[in-house]
Amino acid sequence: MSVHLTRSLEADFYTDPAVFKAEQAGLFCRTWQFAGHVSQVENPGDYFAFEIADESLFCIRGRDGVIRAFYNVCQHRAHQLVSGEGTTRVVVCPYHAWTYELTGRLRAGPNLNAVPGLDKSQIRLTEVRTEVFLGFVFVNLDPDAAPMEEWFPGARAELEAFVPNWAGLKPFEWVEIEEACNWKVSIENYSECYHCSLNHPTFATGVVNPDTYDIQPQGYCLRHTTECQNLDAMTYEIDSTIPHSREYSSWFLWPMVSFQVYPGNILNTYHWRPVDEGHVVVWRGWYTAGGEDSEVIRRLAVQDRSTTVEEDIYLVESVQRGLKSRGYVPGPLVVDPGCGVNSEHSIKVLHGWMREAVER
Numbered sequence: 001m002s003v004h005l006t007r008s009l010e011a012d013f014y015t016d017p018a019v020f021k022a023e024q025a026g027l028f029c030r031t032w033q034f035a036g037h038v039s040q041v042e043n044p045g046d047y048f049a050f051e052i053a054d055e056s057l058f059c060i061r062g063r064d065g066v067i068r069a070f071y072n073v074c075q076h077r078a079h080q081l082v083s084g085e086g087t088t089r090v091v092v093c094p095y096h097a098w099t100y101e102l103t104g105r106l107r108a109g110p111n112l113n114a115v116p117g118l119d120k121s122q123i124r125l126t127e128v129r130t131e132v133f134l135g136f137v138f139v140n141l142d143p144d145a146a147p148m149e150e151w152f153p154g155a156r157a158e159l160e161a162f163v164p165n166w167a168g169l170k171p172f173e174w175v176e177i178e179e180a181c182n183w184k185v186s187i188e189n190y191s192e193c194y195h196c197s198l199n200h201p202t203f204a205t206g207v208v209n210p211d212t213y214d215i216q217p218q219g220y221c222l223r224h225t226t227e228c229q230n231l232d233a234m235t236y237e238i239d240s241t242i243p244h245s246r247e248y249s250s251w252f253l254w255p256m257v258s259f260q261v262y263p264g265n266i267l268n269t270y271h272w273r274p275v276d277e278g279h280v281v282v283w284r285g286w287y288t289a290g291g292e293d294s295e296v297i298r299r300l301a302v303q304d305r306s307t308t309v310e311e312d313i314y315l316v317e318s319v320q321r322g323l324k325s326r327g328y329v330p331g332p333l334v335v336d337p338g339c340g341v342n343s344e345h346s347i348k349v350l351h352g353w354m355r356e357a358v359e360r
Ligand code: FES
Pocket: 074, 075, 076, 077, 078, 079, 093, 094, 095, 096, 097, 098
């Protein structure tokens, strides 16, 4: 019987600036990316600027209630339009005061009427594809991108069922974690639990029952599922009448976002923001009804930061150093045909997506 081993990706995928450049010019521009939360644009004229793939963009709510996203560039001579966040009646360019409607249409500009043949209706800000998903704004710089439902089949409906109060949630706590590693190292670490029993001491004894932990693809979503244990010893109370309240689940949406739901229907998010080939910033988001203060959530955020997150930083930074070693030869993945917690089948799936991203 011939044996075919699945090897890990070549090291330069994680260390070569040219690969990062290719990802930034390709993958990051044709996938669904996290922009922010709808509560940042609650009222017409509210806006916030953000960056994706080295592009400045901004999100703004129109008078019609629609949330739109635009490239943050004036269609006159390219000055940036907004920075940070705020509220405005119209978007006014700071350079020569061209003025745009909240829909992106050019409304006026000094002396424009003096120009023969200049048709204002032909000029508008360049809009990008937007979807609101569980109260989060996602954008895709590819005008022809398939909708999120096709990328991540079923994920939205599942999340809505796991987080029944999602529409009233607001960001309450953000934790920002800088990691000196390639974004893919961090994402791979998030996407397998072969390292958990050794590196996360609370793992086996906590709420997750490790023997039942599994990660399976669902389109371009990696779905983590497990049975829970010791729920009665939890530090906070769970309303067991709410469906899924005694479950843990997570939905990683390739390439850069993950939604996790803890027992008690508690939503929290990961948002990876790649800086360069050797650095990534991970944003951990925590949410409460109306953004109200919550001792429980605050404690969870601190606990998570000081255990799992802290433990993972050492792992991913060591891996990044190792990937630069002349002595590293990509090893075989531990792909157990039966899957399960000690299998790297999910890494095999990720590597396929990572390869396809730069080889297309
Ligand atoms: S560049 Fe914006 S008005 Fe001139």
